[in-house]
Amino acid sequence: EDNSINRGYIITPKIRSEDIRGYFHKLFVKTRRFKSSGDRVRILARFRDSNVFPEYETITWLTSTTFTSNSNNLKIGNFVEVLAGDNAGALAKITAKSGTTYTIDLTLNSSTSTSRARYLDFLEVGTISDQDTQSNIKRLGARSEWGQFAFELRGGRNSPALEQIIVDYTNQ
Numbered sequence: 330e331d332n333s334i335n336r337g338y339i340i341t342p343k344i345r346s347e348d349i350r351g352y353f354h355k356l357f358v359k360t361r362r363f364k365s366s367g368d369r370v371r372i373l374a375r376f377r378d379s380n381v382f383p384e385y386e387t388i389t390w391l392t393s394t395t396f397t398s399n400s401n402n403l404k405i406g407n408f409v410e411v412l413a414g415d416n417a418g419a420l421a422k423i424t425a426k427s428g429t430t431y432t433i434d435l436t437l438n439s440s441t442s443t444s445r446a447r448y449l450d451f452l453e454v455g456t457i458s459d460q461d462t463q464s465n466i467k468r469l470g471a472r473s474e475w476g477q478f479a480f481e482l483r484g485g486r487n488s489p490a491l492e493q494i495i496v497d498y499t500n501q
Contacts, residue, residue: 336483338410338420339491343475348500353469353476356454359493363460368484370458370491371420373408373451376473382407382450390415390440397429400448408451408479409433414444420481422453451479457489 353376360370381402388396388409396409405426411419421433454467469476476496482489 335485336420336481337418338479338481340479341477343477344496345475346473346498346500350472350474351498351500353471353473353496353498355497356467356469356478357493357495357497358457358465358467358480358491360457360463360465361488361490361492362463363458363484364488365485366458366460368458368460368489369456369482370489371456371481371483372454372467373479373481374454374469374471375449375451375477376471376475379450382448384448385412386446386448387443388446389443391430393436393439395430395432396444396446398431398446399429403431403448408449410447410449411437412445412447415440415442416444420479449479454478463492 356372358370358372384400384402386398386400388398390396403423405423407423409421409423411417416437419435419437421435423431424434425432454469457465480491
């Protein structure tokens with residue numbers, strides 16, 4: 330809908346280096362021109378497996394930005410992917426922790442219900458928010474056997490839109 334904020338995300342499969350290890354230099358992201366100044370594409374990456382994530386759990390919302398969790402592995406900087414229930418489809422970064430209560434960086438729908446969530450260990454590469462620039466370069470600087478990327482899109486009915494993604498790496 331044009332009159333409301335829509336959100337969604339894409340998580341790529343692992344993109345493997347052709348050799349034993351590769352050096353992931355940059356990520357080129359081409360978008361269609363944004364329609365609104367509030368449109369955003371947040372880019373996440375990971376280059377190693379986590380020992381504890383992904384982890385699945387039922388969470389309870391306290392407000393539009395906080396939830397409770399029983400996970401002992403969750404920390405500031407991890408991402409919560411809401412799979413089902415209230416706020417399903419959201420991907421948010423954990424910014425604060427107080428006991429078993431976690432605060433996220435997005436304001437979602439206010440709720441006191443439960444949701445099914447998955448915790449992910451991605452690094453934030455950057456955000457695209459410029460209405461005039463359609464080609465963006467994000468520096469990665471990682472040496473790994475593989476890379477995996479997530480793109481969170483926030484905006485209106487058909488903006489933002491990804492047009493092309495190119496991963497620049499060399500084998501080493």
